[in-house]
Each structure stands twice: as structure tokens, then as C-alpha cells.
Amino acid sequence: MNMTRSTTAHLAPVAPVAPAPVAPVAPSAGALRPLGLDEVAITGGFWHRRQEVNGEATLAHIEHWLEREGWLANLDLAASDPAALASGRRGREFSDSEVYKYLEALAWEIGRRGGADASGDAIAPAGAAAVDALEARFxxxxxxxxxxQEPDGYLNTRFGRPGQQPRWSDLEWGHELYCLGHLFQAAVARARTRPGADDGLVEVARRAADLVCEVFGAGGDPRICGHAEVELGLVELGRALGEPRYVDQARRFVERHGRGTLADIEWGRSYYQDDVAVRDAEALRGHAVRANYLSAGAVDVAIEAGDDELLGALHAQWDRTVERRTYVTGGQGSHHQDEAFGEDWELPSDRAYSETCAGVASVMFSWRLLLAHGDARHADLIERTLFNVVETSPDASGTAFYYANTLHQRVPGAPADADTVSPRAHSSLRAPWFEVSCCPPNTARTFASLAAYVASADASGIQLHQYAPASIRTRLDDGQEVAIDVATEYPASGRVAVRVLTDASSPWRLSLRVPAWATGARLVVRPADGSPSQAIDADAHGRAGTVSFERSWRSGDEVELGLPMRSRFTAPDARVDAVRGCLAVERGPEVYALESVDLGGTALEASDFADLRVDPAVPPRETDGDAGAPRVVVRLVDPRTDASADVPLVPYHAWAERGPSTMRVWLPVLGV
Amino acid sequence: MNMTRSTTAHLAPVAPVAPAPVAPVAPSAGALRPLGLDEVAITGGFWHRRQEVNGEATLAHIEHWLEREGWLANLDLAASDPAALASGRRGREFSDSEVYKYLEALAWEIGRRGGADASGDAIAPAGAAAVDALEARFxxxxxxxxxxQEPDGYLNTRFGRPGQQPRWSDLEWGHELYCLGHLFQAAVARARTRPGADDGLVEVARRAADLVCEVFGAGGDPRICGHAEVELGLVELGRALGEPRYVDQARRFVERHGRGTLADIEWGRSYYQDDVAVRDAEALRGHAVRANYLSAGAVDVAIEAGDDELLGALHAQWDRTVERRTYVTGGQGSHHQDEAFGEDWELPSDRAYSETCAGVASVMFSWRLLLAHGDARHADLIERTLFNVVETSPDASGTAFYYANTLHQRVPGAPADADTVSPRAHSSLRAPWFEVSCCPPNTARTFASLAAYVASADASGIQLHQYAPASIRTRLDDGQEVAIDVATEYPASGRVAVRVLTDASSPWRLSLRVPAWATGARLVVRPADGSPSQAIDADAHGRAGTVSFERSWRSGDEVELGLPMRSRFTAPDARVDAVRGCLAVERGPEVYALESVDLGGTALEASDFADLRVDPAVPPRETDGDAGAPRVVVRLVDPRTDASADVPLVPYHAWAERGPSTMRVWLPVLGV
Structure with missing residues (x-):
């Protein structure tokens, strides 16, 4: 095992950069090199609004509930009166992990606000007072x-104290290693955003990781955790701290999956991916969050170990899972009972579980594959999932969340009480907090670190994966500094304008992702020196899913990508039984939904929602909407009354913002 | 409250008969009077085969597993060493109830075999030794x-002993009253099949019922049980023993539903029907077994109380539930997570839960409404449910069972081990026993008492509801004795021949149900005296769903009902999203299924099961099958290869008898 060099033949080794990118993932090899929050900032638009709400409202909301529910107080009790924990501890067995995810989100937010640029050249400066306040909370x-934390490094409020179950006595459900995985991710975020900070989190993580290696290392306890997460936490901590032992231990955990070291349970060992070895599986299966965290960690392990076979297996599993086990929204996991993937093609809209955290975890898995192979399909799924799962969870205010993201709401739900904890997937309206409240902090850490998913670099140049107004400053492998700005109103508009701000010392290639839906995309390059523009038809150019242009760029050069944003009908795969005879409507990366509140005042106001049909002969059309975003309208018919009306749809991520309503993403087609 | 007279204006009062029918239900009023096992016997054919397997194999199988799992031994421990129960008890909190359901099944089986005819004129005699053996086991x-049983009448092995939770301390999940409800039903079966027997079961039940009335009566504990069942058990025990107090207590429990006396839970109080008063609900909802048991008990209460409003509400709930929340098989409850009904039209084939016990409970609810109103639609649903849910659960040998009855099996399941307890709904093959093993004894008690659902009587004569070779001997309200024999190969054949064996002292009416699917049914009456036959076109005759003929019948008169058994395509309601663009195939009362093993040797052998489409232009056709039953064949096409083949279907209840396979009931239509 070599931490800094890949033996994977088809992977282009990446020269180590120092310091590692201020980003959640920093593989030592792969097709693409991630850029950090000190290199990329989202400066406006759709995702910037979400980042601002996340930073200003969601983070405080989370801390409020962590205190209120006693999940932070559990830590105090562990320190002050450990014997009282057995009776005094509150929350579920994994509540410590929400504290760590919150810390991770805070760390990225501090980094995002410009407090941590190693170069001293903060690209997204914010008021020092705001950063100081976040830093104090952190x-x-x-x-x-x-x-x-106990003297030997053990850290968990649920096990091991007097009157509690012994440490590691319930790996199936205890989540001890899972919690530590989140601790490690928080420490990585801290180490990369405030290297050398004296708060002590990195040392806490190091001591815990050392204990994990000691207890579960070679010759030790041969089991795994019932909820994958420690794998990817260990790899990244190893990368961040230069500790090959942690990466070795992660590899050990990954390789142990499928050996049946955990007990069989009602739903089978597939629930925690202990049924089949990771490298032997055909698709993601079992609990969807577990499956994606494990897969993400397994990519990390494969990269560090130069294990082509494992990486190939994960790639094939991703392909099959995306083809057969993923909703049009990018959502994964169709079962409520076990929060699990169904079989191939088992994707009911009814009670689609599509857990928010599975969306977050899917982004993590896809991002690692994207870095490994540079295949734009992985960025496509990231975009689909970010817009239609992760962004769907929080409401506009950032203080109420979906745990599950159904695609069909048959009965208007009762409004969730803003002051009451909800069961995990109960309400059809967003809730402020859950008994199992993994989703709010999981979205928070994702939004705070979102800039890290926007762009990457490789030996040839820079790749844009996600479109948002952004400022990008990095140093290419050949040492030249490059700066570009991105301007766009995406996804309201499909125009993405890139302006080069630096003169190149040698030619480099700017690559832009062309989403799979964007047939007819065009790239226009407008040199600053007045020489003729060049237009490139993306459909006929470059490798699948990207369009690129290499040039000795000069400051002032402009590149404009035009993505056709026509709203469109999407037909399901014929093998998905649950939505046969239906069409969905998409526009750009956004999936749209029909919400009953939009029937008010139309000829269909009195119709039964279940009777409505879409007229497939009338393509969805766009009218001017509010705030520059177009309104997407479809022709609906009620076959019982022959009434029809043109009804606006809403982006799925924006549904249920106007009170209780019924909703559906897949619209039954008239005449089927 | 009047135990013997109804104040319900539209219900025809039934003169009390003495003794009450040897049957599970004996209302004091209603449109129809049930006939007992001493009046009706199934003498051959489809259901007789199932009864024989049930009596000879299933009952012994159940007792074997009750011993093996320690659920019987729990009772012994309660008697011999109650302090050891807390640590020594085995099984789930409701395991006592399986013992009682088994006792009920044994009692009916003893009755069925002819040991208990009050008139001394056993109509289905069996070897005395066999009956003696059953009696000894009982x-x-x-x-x-x-x-x-404790001195004050309390009886439950899970609560109240040293180290156990106190009695009645967990009504939400404890199932104490639920278990007693099953005890009461067992005692009713015993009281009616062996009146005056000295085994003591009836006294055990009486003591327990007295305690329930004391603890939960007026001014007592105001709560209900989290699992309905005690309501119907108490009513029937009250009817059987002439104890109005028990009926009063049942009414009290029914009326308490919807008051929120039970805790709110993740799935809401609708799970145990404590969200809305029974008389205010619009449809069955929540846990499907609970909902049907409660509804059945509520009909009983409404009948005894002469409560028209309540009865009307239950009738309307049945209508809506059957229209919108019931599978084509009659199955109810689409959710795995909470074993609950979905919303209207939420009927996915994927993971259709359709619990066997919900089918049993639905039969109980429908039967009570049928007795109350005489509406053939209730008998139609009973038939649909018996053939396609209750009969689907056990395999041909009667020793392996489905807990859930999916309508779509996407992946062949691993064979269940005949020696291993299964999680409740895990395997796609039938399993010998479950951790929650309510279904095997529930089917057993139903099959053992099945003759009670075949026919009824009223002031006008006799009604045939279910078709099987049968012998019926009863006394009409006017005192005359009537005997008829039914001969049929139903459902292989639609010909039902009734032979009158007695001369009438006054005219009476023979009514025969005409199932809703049986368009074009004809009744032919052939007098024994050689006078001309009379033919009646059922479509143009009589009240909906029945055809009848009144006559001063003479011994030797014959009546022949011809039900058209053409196999047919069935289209789903357009509002059921999950099976849009699909057709099911039915023949008579049986739903058919496509099973992958039947593709072997056809041009579709190599096709992906998910790609197969049915050609709607080719109606299902019948060819000669084994054992006289026709084979139903459809034309299937694989649009990917254009291959097509005529493929036989199997009755849904007979699927998965030939090893692991994939299966679907709803067939996607070519071209949709």
C-alpha cells in the first residue's frame, strides 16, 4: 500500500499538492484533482442562496435542537457523571453522530466564509465577526x-459506562464506529479549513482512530460496523494526517463486508451489506445510506490501494444502480420498512422513501467515482440528486426538512408543528427535527462544502462540473496560476459565461460538462484579442458528456456554454412498473411536480386529483414566471368531466411550500 | 341493549334458534341466519381437499411448532414457576394467542368431523378414533x-408475574386483551361444537371475561387494546353463554376507539384505529388485521345494540375499502412497514403486503355484513379472498405458509428451510413457521370452520353463498326440515347442481349467489315430477348478485346453476397508479399469475421477465389441463426480441409450488 502513488494503470497519477485541497475528499490518485474551498467559491445564484440560508439559519437551527433534545448534554454527562449516563442519556444510539456532522458543517462554513485560506488570499471574505462567532460555537x-472522550480514546455516550452495554457489544445496531466515522470527517474538515488550529478536534479524532486500529486491526475484533461510515472517515483522516494505518484499517473494514460477521436479521445481512463482498456485488442493495457510504469508502480504499478490480466493481454497481434502482429525482431506496433499495425496477412513486441522507451519500459516492474516472455521468447524477433530493429536504427558510422524499402525495398531510419532533418519515410537510435526525445536519455539511463539487483540475486544465456563479483560482499541475469567473442564472437560464482572468504561460484545456439531457448544447469561445469567435457543437465534440477547448488563454477571453433548457416530457423505462403510462416533466436539471394548490381557479379545481391526466400531445411550455424563472405549464384533462386546463408545475424541490397539498411527479398520460 | 331483539328497523328479526348454530358467528338479528357445521358439511372438491390437509397435516404441524418454540411451555412455566417467566418465557408478546387460535381450529375440526351434532345426526362422520385423538390433544x-390462569381470572404469560411488566401496563403493544379475544373465540367454538364438555375451556374464558369487564368496565380503565380482537371475542362469548355483560363490554371497547386513549406512535393512532371513532371513519385504515377485526366486532356490536348508524357506517367503510384499498386478490394492506392499508388507490404489486391474516379478518368482517344485509357483494369478496389470499398462504402440503402475499415477485427467493423459523414476511417461498406466526393457525381455524360460510337461511328459505360439493340439512323458520345436496367441480367447472332431498310442507326459496364476474349465468329448475324445466337468466332476474326460485320443493327436484367460467382479462381502475397499463387474468373466482418456470421451453425462455408483455388482442384461452382443471394460456411478447409464445398461467394460490421463480399477477400490456 502506497499512500501517495497509485499502481492503478489506467489512472493518471496526480502530483501531490501541498497543502491538500480544502475539500471533503482528497484522493492521492485519479483522473481529476478536487479543488478546495480556498480555490472555488460559489458567489451567487441558486446554490449561493441555499448556502446563505444554510449558514445563517440552518446551522443555528441544528444547534438549537441538539441542545434542546439533550444530544449535546449527553457529552457533558459523559464527562461529569458517567455513571448517570445509563439512565440520563437522551436520544437514539447514534445521536453523537449528529453533533459531529454539525461540527463538520460548521468547519466547512468557516472555511467557506474565508477564514482558512492557506494562501492568505481569501476568495470569499465575510465579516470577521460572523466567522468569529462560528469559530466560537465550534x-x-x-x-x-x-x-x-475516555483516556484510551474511546468516545461514545451510549456504551461502556457503568450500567451501559459494554463497548462494541452491539456492532449490528450500536453505531459506535459509525459515529466515529462522522467524527473523523469533522476532524478532516477542521484540519483542512483551519490547519494547525488549537481547538483539539483533530487530536480527539486521532486518539479515537488509534483505538479503532488497535481494537479492530489485524488479529483484533474481526467485525464491521452495522452502519458503514467509518471506512470513508478513516481513509480521509489518514489522507489528511498522513497516517497510512487509518487507510489500512478502512481497507480492512471494506474487505470484511460480506463475511457475515454481523448477525442475520429480519431483512437479511444485505441490509448492512454484509451479505456479499463489496467487490462481488452487482448493485447497491440494502439500506441505501449504508450502501452509499460503504461504496464511497470503498472507492477511497480502491484508489489508495491501487485496486483496479474493486474500483471496476464499484463502477459497475453504480451503473446498474443508476439504471435500475434510482428515481428520476436521483433518489435512492424505495422501501420505508428497512430504508432500503428495492429490486431492479422496483421504484414506486407511492411511498418512495428516497431518504435525504441517501441522496447526500449518493453524491459522495458519485463524486469519488468522478474524481477517479472523470466520467461526466457521475457529475450528472450529482446534479440531479442535489437539485431534486438534497435541495428538496429543507424548506426555503432552512429550518424544516424532509426525511423521506416521496414522489406522490395522495392526501394532504397535516402541517408539521415547528416546535415538535417528528417521527422520521411521518409528515407530508417538512418538520423541524426528527427522532432520527440525520438529515438536517447531513444537508448542512453538504451545502457548506458545496463549492468543492463545482470544479476540478487535471494535467490538461480545469473542468466545470456544476454550474453556478463562481470564482475559481487555482494552480495547474505545471505551476501556472489560473483564475476564471463563472456567471450564470442557471438553472433558470442555460447560459453559462466563463471569463478567463489570467494569461496562460502555456495552453490549458477548459472542459464543461454537458448534461445528458442537453441535446444541442453549444460552446462559443470569444477571444479577448478580437480574433474570430469559435463555436463548437457539443453533440459532435469531445468525450461523452463534456465539451472542451484548449487554448493559451488570455485574460478577458470569454467562453459561453449554451445549454438548451426547454422543458421536456420524460418517459420512464418500460420495466419500471409503478409509473407505466406516465410522463414526468423536467427542465434542465430540475424535475417538476404537479401540486394540487395549482389547480385552484382552473377548470379542474373540482376534479379528483387521482383522475387528472396529462395530454401528451401538448408539450410542456414555458411562460414568464416570478423572479426571472420561467413557469412550466402542462395541459391536464379530467376524463370523467372532459374538463381541461393549462396548469403550472413547480420544481419538485419547491413543493409543499404553500401548505398541505397533494402532489405527483409522474403524470398519467391521457388515453392509457 | 337487548340481546335477543333488534331495534334496527330494516333488519329482519331472526327468531332465536336453539341451540345456536355450530358456527363462529351467531347474531341475534340480521337478514340471514348462519348455518352450523352440524347443518352444512363440505363433502368433496377443492375446499374439502384443503380441509382434509388442514385437519391431517396443518393442525399437527402447528402443534409441533407451538411446542418447539416454547409457546406452549410458557403456559407450563406460568403454572409451575411464575417467577421464572420473566427470564424463561419464549416468543413474542402475543404468542399465547397462537395457542388459542390452534384450540379454536381443533374445536372446529372436531365439530367438522361430526363429533358434536346437537341433534345426534352427524352429517359428516369420521373415524371415531381420529376424533378421539383430536379431542385428547384439545x-x-x-x-x-x-x-x-391466575385465581382472579387473569391469563397471559407475558405480564404480571414477578419481574414482568405489570398487567395492562402496555396496552399499545402488549396484546393482553387481544390474546383473550382469541381465547374467547376458542371457547365459543368449543361451546358450540361440544356443548357441556367438561374440559373447562369455557370456564377459563368466562373467568377471564369477567375480569375484563371488571377492569375495563364502566368507571374502570378507560382504554382499549392496541390490537382489536377482544371486541368480537366478547360479543360472541356473550352470545354463546347468554351474558349481556360481555356484549356490553365489547360495545364499550368499540365506542372507545378514536378517543386517543392509546399513545401516539410513529405511524399515528390510525395504526390501531384510535384516531377516529368507528362510526365516523370513512374507510378501513391503519393495520389491516386490526382494522378488520375491529370492524367485524363493531358489526356484532351494532347488531346486538340495534345501532343502525354504526352498521351503516361500517357498510360504507366496507364499500370504500373494497373499491379503493383492496387488491384484485381480495388482499388488503399494502404497507410492509406498518402492515397497514395505504391511501386510496395505493395498491402497488411490488411488495403488496396483503397479509394472510388480513384476508382471514376481511372474511370475518364481510361475513358479518352479509348476515346483516344479505348483500351478495359481501359473499363475492369472501370468495375472492378465500381463493386468492387465504388459500394462497399454505402450500399443497399444508405445512408451509405465506405471511405476506405479494402480487409481483421480481427475484426468485431462496427456498425457505423447512426446519427454520422465518422473519414474518421475508421469503418469497412459503415458510414452515414465523417469529410472528399468526397466519398458520389463522388459516387453520378458517378452513376447519369453512362449511359455516357456505350457506345461510332466512324466513324465505336457503341461500347458497359459496360453491362446493356440500350436504345441507336444516330446519327452516316455519319448522320444516329441509335437506339438499350440492354437486359441483367448482371452480374447475361452473356447473353447480343442487338436489332437493326433502318434500316441502310449504314453499320456500332457494337462492344462489351469482358472482359479479358471472355475466350470462343461468339457473335451470328440473322438477322431479317430470313437469317442464324452467330456465332463468340470472342477469335479468332477482336482486343483484343472486338468482332464486321459490317452489314447494319435492325430493328429487334438481336445480342447476351454470356460471360462465370463461377466463378473462381484468383491467384495473384507472386510479390505481401501480398497475396502469396492465391486465390481470381471472377465471371464475381465481386470479391467475404468470410464473417464470412456465417460460421454460418457450421462445421466451431467454427473455428478461421484466420485458414480457401480454398481447391484449388475444383473449386468454383454455386448454385441457391436468386433473380436469383447464389450463389458462395467454399470448406473451418480448418487444426487445419480437419473440412471442403462448404461455400457461397458474392460479395465483398455486404459485411457488415448483421451486424459486419470479411471478406477476398484473401483466403489462403490449404497446403501452
Whole structure:
């Protein structure tokens, strides 16, 4: 095992950069090199609005509930009166992990606001006072975490104290290693955004990781955790701290999956991916969050170990899962009962579970494959999932969330009480907090670090994967500094304008992703020196899913990508039984939904929602909407009354913002 | 409250008969009077084969597993060493109820075999030795039950002993009253099949019922049981023993539903029907077994109380539930997670839960409404459910069972081990026993008492509801004795021949149900005296769903009902999203299924099961099959290869008898 060099023949080795990118993932090899929050900032538009709400409202909301539910107080009790934990501890067995995810989100937010640029050249400066306040909150919680850690490094409020179950006695359901995985991710975020900070979180993580290696290392406890997560946490901590032992331990955990070291359960060992070895599986299966975290960690392990076979297996599993086990929204996991993937083609809209956290985890898995292979399909799924799962969870205010993201709401749900904890997937309206509240902090850490998913670099140049107004400053492998700005109103508009701000010392290639739906995309290059523009038809150019142009760029050069944003009908695969005879409507990366509140005032106001049919002969059309975003309208018919009306749809991520309503993504077609 | 007279204006009061029918239900009022096992016997054919397997194999199988899993031994421990129960008890909290359901099945089986005819004129005699053996098993278990009862009548092995939770401390999940409800049903079966027997079961039940009335009566504990069942058990025990107090208590429990006396839970109080008063609900909802048991008990209460409003509400709930929340098989409850009904039209074939016990419970609810109103639609649903849910659960040998009855099996399941307990709904093959093993004894008690659902009587004569070779001997309200024999090969054939064996002292009417699917049914009456036959076109005759003929019948008169059994395509309601663009195939009362093993040797052998389409232009056709039953064949096409073949279907209840396979009931239509 070699931490810094890949033996994977088809992977282009990436020269180590120092320091590692200020980003969640920093593989030592792969097709693409991630850029950090000190290199990319989202400066406006759709995702910037979400980042601002996340930073200003969601983070405080999460901390409020962590205190209110006593999940932070559990740590204090562990420190001050461990014997009282057995009776005094509150929350589910994995509540510590929500604290760590919150810390991770805070760390990225501090980094996003410009407090941590190693070069001293902050690209997204924010008021120092705001950053200081975040920093103070971060440090206060880290102090409580550190105080709860036992002398040998063990850290968990649910096990091991007097009257509690012994440590590691319930790996199936105890989530001890899972919690530590999130601790490690938080420490990585801290190490990369505030290297050398004296708060102590990195040391807490190191001591815990050392203990994990000791207990579960070669010759030790041969089992795995019932919820994957520690694998990817260990790899990244190893990368961040230069500790090959942690990567080795992650590899050990990945390789142990499928050996049946965990007990069989009602849903089978597939629930925690202990049924089949990772390299032997054909598709993601079982609990969808577990499956994606494990797959993400397995990619990390494969990269560090130069294990082509494992990486190939994961790639094939991704292909099959995306083809057969993924909703049009990017959502994964169709079962409520076990929060699990169904069989191939088992994708009911009714009670689609599509857990928010599975969306977050899917983005993590796809991002790692994208870095490994540079295949734009992985970025396509990331975009689909970000817009239609991760963004669907929080409401506009960032203080209420979906745990599950159904595609069909048959009965208007009762409004969730903003002051009450909800069962995990109960309400059809977003809820402020859940008994199992993994989703709010999981979206928060994703949004805070979102800039890291926008672009990457490789030996040839820079790749844009996600479209948002952005500022990108990095150093290419040949040492030249490059700066570009991206301007766009995406996804309202499909025009993406890139302006080069630096003169190249040698030619480099700018690559832009062309989403699979964007047939007819065009790239226009407008040199600043007045020489003729060049237009490139993306359909006929370059490798699948990208369009690119190499040039000795000069400051002022402009590149404009035009993505055709026509709203469109999407037909399901004929093998998905649950939505046969239906069409969905998409526009750009956004899936649209019919919401009953939009029938008010139309000729269909009195119709039964279940009777409505879409007229497939009338393509969805766009009218001017509010705030520059077009309104997408379809022709609906009620065959019982022959009434029809043109009814606006809403982006799926924006549904249920106007009170209780019924909703459907897949619209039954008239005449079927 | 009046036990013997109805104040329900539209219900025809039924003169009390003495003794009450040897049957599970004996309302004091209603349109129809049930006939007992001493009046009706199934003498051959489809259901007789199932009854024989049930009596000879299933009952012994159940007792074997009750012993093996320690659920009987729990009773012994309660008697011999109650302090050891807390640690020594085995099984789930409701395991006592399986013992009682088994006792009920044994009692009916003893009755069915002719040991209990009050008139001394056994109509289905069997070897006395066999009956004696059943009787001995029955008495041995009753002795163990009786020994476990506490002095004040309390009986449950899970609560109240040293180290156990206190009695009635967990009504939400504890199932104490539920278990007693099953005890009461067993005692009713015993009281009616062996009146005056000295085994003591009836006294055990009486003591327990007295305690329930004391604890939960007026001014007592105001709550209900989290699983309905005690309601119908109490009513029937009250009817059987002439104890109005029990009926009053049942009414009290029914009326308490919807008051929120049980805790709110993740799935809401609708799970145990504590969200809305029974009389205010619009449809069955929540846990499907609970909902049907409660509804059945509520009909009983409404009948005894002369409560028209309640009865009307239940009738309307049945209508809506059958229209919108019931599978083509009659199956109810689409959710795995909470074993619950979905919303209207939420009927996915994928993971259709359709619990066997919900089918049993639905038969109980429908039967009570049929007796109340005489509406053939209730008998139609009973037939649909018996053939396609209750009969689907056990395999041909009667020793392996489905807990859930999916309508779409996408992946062949691993064979269930005949020696291993299964999780409740895990395997796609039938399993010998479950951790929650309610279904095997529930089917057993239903099959053992099945003759009670075949026919009824009223002031005008006799009604045939279910078709099977049968012998019927009863006394009409006017005192005359009537005997008829039914001969049929139903459902292989639609010919039902009735032969009158007695001379009438006054005219009476013979009514025969005409199932809703049987368009073009004809009734032919052939007098024994050689006078001309009379033919009646059922479509143009009589009240909906029946055809009848009144006559001063003479011995030797023959009546022949011809039900057109053409196999047919059935289209789903357009509002059921999950099977849009599909057709099912039915023949008579049987739903058919496509099973992958039948593709072997056809041009579609190599096709992906998910790609197959049915050609709607080629109606299902019948060829000669084995054992006289026709084979139903459809034309299937694989649009990917254009290959097509005529492929036989199997009755849904007979699927998965030939090893692992994939299966689907709803066939996607070519071209949609």
C-alpha cells in the first residue's frame, strides 16, 4: 500500500499538492484533482442562496435542537457523571453522530466564509465577526466532545459506562464506529479549513482512530460496523494526517463486508451489506445510506490501494444502480420498512422513501467515482440528486426538512408543528427535527462544502462540473496560476459565461460538462484579442458528456456554454412498473411536480386529483414566471368531466411550500 | 341493549334458534341466519381437499411448532414457576394467542368431523378414533391453559408475574386483551361444537371475561387494546353463554376507539384505529388485521345494540375499502412497514403486503355484513379472498405458509428451510413457521370452520353463498326440515347442481349467489315430477348478485346453476397508479399469475421477465389441463426480441409450488 502513488494503470497519477485541497475528499490518485474551498467559491445564484440560508439559519437551527433534545448534554454527562449516563442519556444510539456532522458543517462554513485560506488570499471574505462567532460555537462544542472522550480514546455516550452495554457489544445496531466515522470527517474538515488550529478536534479524532486500529486491526475484533461510515472517515483522516494505518484499517473494514460477521436479521445481512463482498456485488442493495457510504469508502480504499478490480466493481454497481434502482429525482431506496433499495425496477412513486441522507451519500459516492474516472455521468447524477433530493429536504427558510422524499402525495398531510419532533418519515410537510435526525445536519455539511463539487483540475486544465456563479483560482499541475469567473442564472437560464482572468504561460484545456439531457448544447469561445469567435457543437465534440477547448488563454477571453433548457416530457423505462403510462416533466436539471394548490381557479379545481391526466400531445411550455424563472405549464384533462386546463408545475424541490397539498411527479398520460 | 331483539328497523328479526348454530358467528338479528357445521358439511372438491390437509397435516404441524418454540411451555412455566417467566418465557408478546387460535381450529375440526351434532345426526362422520385423538390433544392443551390462569381470572404469560411488566401496563403493544379475544373465540367454538364438555375451556374464558369487564368496565380503565380482537371475542362469548355483560363490554371497547386513549406512535393512532371513532371513519385504515377485526366486532356490536348508524357506517367503510384499498386478490394492506392499508388507490404489486391474516379478518368482517344485509357483494369478496389470499398462504402440503402475499415477485427467493423459523414476511417461498406466526393457525381455524360460510337461511328459505360439493340439512323458520345436496367441480367447472332431498310442507326459496364476474349465468329448475324445466337468466332476474326460485320443493327436484367460467382479462381502475397499463387474468373466482418456470421451453425462455408483455388482442384461452382443471394460456411478447409464445398461467394460490421463480399477477400490456 502506497499512500501517495497509485499502481492503478489506467489512472493518471496526480502530483501531490501541498497543502491538500480544502475539500471533503482528497484522493492521492485519479483522473481529476478536487479543488478546495480556498480555490472555488460559489458567489451567487441558486446554490449561493441555499448556502446563505444554510449558514445563517440552518446551522443555528441544528444547534438549537441538539441542545434542546439533550444530544449535546449527553457529552457533558459523559464527562461529569458517567455513571448517570445509563439512565440520563437522551436520544437514539447514534445521536453523537449528529453533533459531529454539525461540527463538520460548521468547519466547512468557516472555511467557506474565508477564514482558512492557506494562501492568505481569501476568495470569499465575510465579516470577521460572523466567522468569529462560528469559530466560537465550534470551539465550545469541541470542548464538550473532548471532555467526553475516555483516556484510551474511546468516545461514545451510549456504551461502556457503568450500567451501559459494554463497548462494541452491539456492532449490528450500536453505531459506535459509525459515529466515529462522522467524527473523523469533522476532524478532516477542521484540519483542512483551519490547519494547525488549537481547538483539539483533530487530536480527539486521532486518539479515537488509534483505538479503532488497535481494537479492530489485524488479529483484533474481526467485525464491521452495522452502519458503514467509518471506512470513508478513516481513509480521509489518514489522507489528511498522513497516517497510512487509518487507510489500512478502512481497507480492512471494506474487505470484511460480506463475511457475515454481523448477525442475520429480519431483512437479511444485505441490509448492512454484509451479505456479499463489496467487490462481488452487482448493485447497491440494502439500506441505501449504508450502501452509499460503504461504496464511497470503498472507492477511497480502491484508489489508495491501487485496486483496479474493486474500483471496476464499484463502477459497475453504480451503473446498474443508476439504471435500475434510482428515481428520476436521483433518489435512492424505495422501501420505508428497512430504508432500503428495492429490486431492479422496483421504484414506486407511492411511498418512495428516497431518504435525504441517501441522496447526500449518493453524491459522495458519485463524486469519488468522478474524481477517479472523470466520467461526466457521475457529475450528472450529482446534479440531479442535489437539485431534486438534497435541495428538496429543507424548506426555503432552512429550518424544516424532509426525511423521506416521496414522489406522490395522495392526501394532504397535516402541517408539521415547528416546535415538535417528528417521527422520521411521518409528515407530508417538512418538520423541524426528527427522532432520527440525520438529515438536517447531513444537508448542512453538504451545502457548506458545496463549492468543492463545482470544479476540478487535471494535467490538461480545469473542468466545470456544476454550474453556478463562481470564482475559481487555482494552480495547474505545471505551476501556472489560473483564475476564471463563472456567471450564470442557471438553472433558470442555460447560459453559462466563463471569463478567463489570467494569461496562460502555456495552453490549458477548459472542459464543461454537458448534461445528458442537453441535446444541442453549444460552446462559443470569444477571444479577448478580437480574433474570430469559435463555436463548437457539443453533440459532435469531445468525450461523452463534456465539451472542451484548449487554448493559451488570455485574460478577458470569454467562453459561453449554451445549454438548451426547454422543458421536456420524460418517459420512464418500460420495466419500471409503478409509473407505466406516465410522463414526468423536467427542465434542465430540475424535475417538476404537479401540486394540487395549482389547480385552484382552473377548470379542474373540482376534479379528483387521482383522475387528472396529462395530454401528451401538448408539450410542456414555458411562460414568464416570478423572479426571472420561467413557469412550466402542462395541459391536464379530467376524463370523467372532459374538463381541461393549462396548469403550472413547480420544481419538485419547491413543493409543499404553500401548505398541505397533494402532489405527483409522474403524470398519467391521457388515453392509457 | 337487548340481546335477543333488534331495534334496527330494516333488519329482519331472526327468531332465536336453539341451540345456536355450530358456527363462529351467531347474531341475534340480521337478514340471514348462519348455518352450523352440524347443518352444512363440505363433502368433496377443492375446499374439502384443503380441509382434509388442514385437519391431517396443518393442525399437527402447528402443534409441533407451538411446542418447539416454547409457546406452549410458557403456559407450563406460568403454572409451575411464575417467577421464572420473566427470564424463561419464549416468543413474542402475543404468542399465547397462537395457542388459542390452534384450540379454536381443533374445536372446529372436531365439530367438522361430526363429533358434536346437537341433534345426534352427524352429517359428516369420521373415524371415531381420529376424533378421539383430536379431542385428547384439545383437552391436554386446555389443561395447560387452565393451569396458567391466575385465581382472579387473569391469563397471559407475558405480564404480571414477578419481574414482568405489570398487567395492562402496555396496552399499545402488549396484546393482553387481544390474546383473550382469541381465547374467547376458542371457547365459543368449543361451546358450540361440544356443548357441556367438561374440559373447562369455557370456564377459563368466562373467568377471564369477567375480569375484563371488571377492569375495563364502566368507571374502570378507560382504554382499549392496541390490537382489536377482544371486541368480537366478547360479543360472541356473550352470545354463546347468554351474558349481556360481555356484549356490553365489547360495545364499550368499540365506542372507545378514536378517543386517543392509546399513545401516539410513529405511524399515528390510525395504526390501531384510535384516531377516529368507528362510526365516523370513512374507510378501513391503519393495520389491516386490526382494522378488520375491529370492524367485524363493531358489526356484532351494532347488531346486538340495534345501532343502525354504526352498521351503516361500517357498510360504507366496507364499500370504500373494497373499491379503493383492496387488491384484485381480495388482499388488503399494502404497507410492509406498518402492515397497514395505504391511501386510496395505493395498491402497488411490488411488495403488496396483503397479509394472510388480513384476508382471514376481511372474511370475518364481510361475513358479518352479509348476515346483516344479505348483500351478495359481501359473499363475492369472501370468495375472492378465500381463493386468492387465504388459500394462497399454505402450500399443497399444508405445512408451509405465506405471511405476506405479494402480487409481483421480481427475484426468485431462496427456498425457505423447512426446519427454520422465518422473519414474518421475508421469503418469497412459503415458510414452515414465523417469529410472528399468526397466519398458520389463522388459516387453520378458517378452513376447519369453512362449511359455516357456505350457506345461510332466512324466513324465505336457503341461500347458497359459496360453491362446493356440500350436504345441507336444516330446519327452516316455519319448522320444516329441509335437506339438499350440492354437486359441483367448482371452480374447475361452473356447473353447480343442487338436489332437493326433502318434500316441502310449504314453499320456500332457494337462492344462489351469482358472482359479479358471472355475466350470462343461468339457473335451470328440473322438477322431479317430470313437469317442464324452467330456465332463468340470472342477469335479468332477482336482486343483484343472486338468482332464486321459490317452489314447494319435492325430493328429487334438481336445480342447476351454470356460471360462465370463461377466463378473462381484468383491467384495473384507472386510479390505481401501480398497475396502469396492465391486465390481470381471472377465471371464475381465481386470479391467475404468470410464473417464470412456465417460460421454460418457450421462445421466451431467454427473455428478461421484466420485458414480457401480454398481447391484449388475444383473449386468454383454455386448454385441457391436468386433473380436469383447464389450463389458462395467454399470448406473451418480448418487444426487445419480437419473440412471442403462448404461455400457461397458474392460479395465483398455486404459485411457488415448483421451486424459486419470479411471478406477476398484473401483466403489462403490449404497446403501452
Amino acid at each position: 470551539r465550545a462544542i469541541v470542548a464538550r466532545v473532548a471532555a467526553a | 383437552r391436554a392443551i386446555v389443561a395447560r391453559v387452565a393451569a396458567a
